Amino acid sequence: DAKTTQPTSMDCAEGRAANLPCNHSTISGNEYVYWYRQIHSQGPQYIIHGLKNNETNEMASLIITEDRKSSTLILPHATLRDTAVYYCIVSTNAGGTSYGKLTFGQGTILTVHP
């Protein structure tokens, strides 16, 4: 699986958009970009994933650059409960040889301030 690079930490004011970047310059054509988050030692939680196109769900938006070498997770209106470690993961679908294992990096610690 391709390696990802994320900033160690970021701050965001409550109610503002949080934009979390991720570099994955060695991503290959069959690899998806996944975002998970972990709130204070709870189990990680899936947020969103994408291949080429931008994606949006009820939690967040995912913007993937045209060359697919980087992406940005956007939390449109951050709340205090969004304070967590955010992991950007590149992974094949379960049909690949990795059979769906997730390789977590260090992630970005997002702190949302009142």
Place this chain on the structure above:
Amino acid sequence: DSGVTQTPKHLITATGQRVTLRCSPRSGDLSVYWYQQSLDQGLQFLIQYYNGEERAKGNILERFSAQQFPDLHSELNLSSLELGDSALYFCASSADPPSSYNEQFFGPGTRLTVL
């Protein structure tokens, strides 16, 4: 609530001992994954089972073993425990057969402390 349950929540034991961690996946999920989270190594994939068969292995020590039973619950067995095995152990499940996207649902974890 992800629908994945893990027992026990906390486990305190001594070096050299053996413990068993249990995981019940979401109803209908065929794949179970085990992850270890320690302070120095972060979240690491250990092993995956799909419908009772081992599918993928990560950095799992030989002292550790796992299995998935016919009712799809899984157990992770840790033996000859060392201080460095102290960690959070997460189980996750997913609905794949290997053609769908990789959304995994994580349980609350078992915190293992080896004294």
